[in-house]
Amino acid sequence: MALGRKSTLRRVLTVDLPMLAILAFTLGPYLWMLLTSLTAESELFTRGPSVFDLVWSNYERLFANVGFARNMLDSLIVAVGTVVVGLTLSVTAAYSFSRFDFRFKKVLLMQFLLINMFPLVLLILPLFVLMRQLGLLDTHLALIVANSTIAIPFSVWMMTSYINGIPKSLDEAAMTDGCSRLQAMRKVILPLCAPGIIATGIYIFITAWNEYLYALTLGGQNVRPITVAVQTMIGEYQVQWGLLTAGGIVGALPATVLFLIVQRRLVGGLTQGAVKG
Amino acid sequence: MTTTSVPEQEGPTSGRRAALWRQVMPLALLSPAVLVTLAIVFFPMIQTAWMSLHNYVLFRPKNFDWVGLQNYFNIFQDEVFWISLRHTILWIVITVPAQALLGLATALLLNQKFPWRPLARALIIIPWALPSVVIALMWAWVYDSNYGILNDLLLRVGILETSIPWLANPDTALYAIILTLTWQGFPFFAVMILAGLQSIPQSYYEAASLDGATPWRQFWHITLPGISGVLFTAILLRTIWVANSMDVIFVMTGGGPGYSTYTLPLYSFLEARTNLDFGYGSALAMTFTLMLLGIVVLYLKRSAKAVQ
Numbered sequence: 001m002a003l004g005r006k007s008t009l010r011r012v013l014t015v016d017l018p019m020l021a022i023l024a025f026t027l028g029p030y031l032w033m034l035l036t037s038l039t040a041e042s043e044l045f046t047r048g049p050s051v052f053d054l055v056w057s058n059y060e061r062l063f064a065n066v067g068f069a070r071n072m073l074d075s076l077i078v079a080v081g082t083v084v085v086g087l088t089l090s091v092t093a094a095y096s097f098s099r100f101d102f103r104f105k106k107v108l109l110m111q112f113l114l115i116n117m118f119p120l121v122l123l124i125l126p127l128f129v130l131m132r133q134l135g136l137l138d139t140h141l142a143l144i145v146a147n148s149t150i151a152i153p154f155s156v157w158m159m160t161s162y163i164n165g166i167p168k169s170l171d172e173a174a175m176t177d178g179c180s181r182l183q184a185m186r187k188v189i190l191p192l193c194a195p196g197i198i199a200t201g202i203y204i205f206i207t208a209w210n211e212y213l214y215a216l217t218l219g220g221q222n223v224r225p226i227t228v229a230v231q232t233m234i235g236e237y238q239v240q241w242g243l244l245t246a247g248g249i250v251g252a253l254p255a256t257v258l259f260l261i262v263q264r265r266l267v268g269g270l271t272q273g274a275v276k277g
Numbered sequence: 278m279t280t281t282s283v284p285e286q287e288g289p290t291s292g293r294r295a296a297l298w299r300q301v302m303p304l305a306l307l308s309p310a311v312l313v314t315l316a317i318v319f320f321p322m323i324q325t326a327w328m329s330l331h332n333y334v335l336f337r338p339k340n341f342d343w344v345g346l347q348n349y350f351n352i353f354q355d356e357v358f359w360i361s362l363r364h365t366i367l368w369i370v371i372t373v374p375a376q377a378l379l380g381l382a383t384a385l386l387l388n389q390k391f392p393w394r395p396l397a398r399a400l401i402i403i404p405w406a407l408p409s410v411v412i413a414l415m416w417a418w419v420y421d422s423n424y425g426i427l428n429d430l431l432l433r434v435g436i437l438e439t440s441i442p443w444l445a446n447p448d449t450a451l452y453a454i455i456l457t458l459t460w461q462g463f464p465f466f467a468v469m470i471l472a473g474l475q476s477i478p479q480s481y482y483e484a485a486s487l488d489g490a491t492p493w494r495q496f497w498h499i500t501l502p503g504i505s506g507v508l509f510t511a512i513l514l515r516t517i518w519v520a521n522s523m524d525v526i527f528v529m530t531g532g533g534p535g536y537s538t539y540t541l542p543l544y545s546f547l548e549a550r551t552n553l554d555f556g557y558g559s560a561l562a563m564t565f566t567l568m569l570l571g572i573v574v575l576y577l578k579r580s581a582k583a584v585q
Contacts (some may be wrong), residue, residue: 015389019397022383025460026401032426033415045424093310100303108311110577115318117573119521121545121562125555126321126328149318152310181302210408212524217550227410231528234414241418248411259406260399 037245044242058246066243068250071229074140078215078225079208081144086151086204087197094159095185099171109160112153120213123149128217138220146214151204158203162196163189202262206255226251329559336553348560358561361539364451365520365565368540371452372519375459377512380466385500387467388474398471402464409461413528416457420444444530447537454526454538458519466511473507474500513576520569541565 036044038054062068097109127146128137136142166189174184190197212227219228230244230251237243329349332342352358387398404412419427422442431437443453481499490498523543530538532547539547542565549558 011389011391015386015391018382019386019391022379022386023397023400026404026464029415029419029460030403030407033418036418048424048429089310089313092306096303096306102300102303106581108307110581112310112314113580114573114577115314117517117569117576118318118322119542119545119562119566119569120523121542121549121558122325122566123318123321124546125549125559125562126324127317128549129324129328129555130321145317148313152314156310181299206406210406210410212408212410213527213546227408230408230410230414234417234528241421241424244414245418248414252407252411255408256403256406259402263399263402263406 033245037249041242058242062246071226074223075225077140078143079205082147082151082208083201083204085148086155090155097160098163112156115153138222142218147208155200158200199262209255325559329563331556333556334554360536361541361544365540372458376463379463383467384470404461405464409524413525447534450538469511473504477503
């Protein structure tokens with residue numbers, strides 16, 4: 001920091017090397033999984049994974065035998081559905097939280113925060129009973145509803161903090177120019193929110209794509225998202241680690257890629273609330 | 278929502294209507310989100326509480342007998358409950374500090390200047406984005422007793438003489454999963470703490486070093502107080518999250534071997550899933566939630582302050 005001119009060697013020893021060690025711990029298991037998935041099953045137990053002669057055979061088997069494509073489609077439908085529900089319900093709510101003062105505002109805002117603190121089991125048992133009574137088990141709708149329990153509160157918070165960052169004077173200027181409140185919201189604030197809406201949507205997508213326990217409990221034969229498919233594979237192909245790790249890589253891919261694209265904005269939004277405190 | 282077209286302030290009647298609309302509109306905008314959460318979150322929660330007061334086993338769905346607090350009394354005589362509680366506490370008091378310390382170290386490093394800092398910062402968060410099932414699968418492969426890389430490395434270095442079945446051994450299983458969860462959660466701490474570090478004015482450090490303060494004293498008197506708020510919030514949030522998290526355990530060991538990796542939420546989930554005993558499972562879930570409530574309230578209070 002303020003130590004004047006640190007020699008490069010010293011920086012390498014105190015910063016670069018420890019950072020590399022932590023990154024090795026962070027990425028090691030993932031890279032090991034990647035390497036395993038690219039090793040032929042026959043070689044895995046004789047010679048072990050190696051960076052020489054990598055093969056695609058595990059991935060080919062994955063899509064040919066296990067039918068992973070259908071599972072990915074299920075995950076996609078559920079995740080997109082959750083994004084749509086989460087965003088449509090939360091944007092107007094967030095605008096209201098950000099722009100108006102009304103009674104019980106704080107209580108209402110806090111209850112959205114509270115929801116995400118509850119253990120999943122508290123919801124998963126009654127939702128199972130409910131969906132069973134409604135005959136919705138093993139449908140995409142059941143999973144979209146279940147994932148919305150996580151998505152709506154999160155999205156309300158993210159969008160509220162995002163809209164808080166847009167000056168109120170913009171609404172007022174629009175209203176002076178003859179817009180009604182709702183027009184000001186729709187024509188002025190929403191377009192300005194687009195980056196926030198996209199980031200929130202992507203985060204909801206990732207969470208819904210990665211979600212496992214709801215998918216396991218409320219899904220079934222017809223609707224089986226990728227996470228459940230990966231877990232089922234663990235039981236079925238117990239020692240075929242080449243195939244299993246290929247499944248893991250494919251299952252994690254969409255979320256990982258999306259996350260790397262938006263991580264900067266997302267991390268900013270997530271940490272903002274905490275830094276203020 | 279048709280009243281929107283009424284222009285504000287246009288004659289006395291529509292003026293009154295506009296005033297009413299101004300009062301109602303905030304709530305109207307809120308209501309979809311609030312009503313839906315009531316229906317899909319709060320109503321089911323009440324149902325859990327209701328189920329917990331009944332004898333309700335799903336393969337006899339006709340029987341829904343009121344038993345009052347009997348399920349709760351049974352919990353306190355249930356040996357598995359106490360085992361799970363012990364594991365839950367161990368699980369929290371090891372995982373959260375481990376995540377916090379590793380996260381702090383990472384954040385301090387990321388706050389230094391080095392050429393590949395943006396790359397390091399992007400890569401460090403990857404565990405956070407991975408599905409827990411994939412994390413469980415990945416680490417199960419690392420821990421594999423025959424071909425896992427952990428045994429392989431430890432054998433080669435000479436720390437172990439024979440390979441250990443990490444997840445099948447009752448003495449190591451819980452700790453193996455704790456390491457996995459530490460791996461999954463420390464990036465969150467790193468990111469939060471880094472944000473806190475960057476909010477400390479650089480001038481504090483300049484002034485301190487002019488006064489001859491050593492780096493250690495600077496860390497103790499400037500850095501630590503500067504991030505204490507963020508750190509505390511992160512620890513609360515993480516404690517709640519770690520306590521609740523059971524998907525990684527469920528996939529890695531399913532609670533076994535024996536009961537050696539049972540935690541309370543997992544016990545509640547398994548009770549409903551495998552024994553189909555929704556009454557007792559609900560009572561377990563309620564008990565666990567009440568235990569966690571203290572931390573949740575503390576966190577909410579802090580957040581409420583931050584909102585103002």
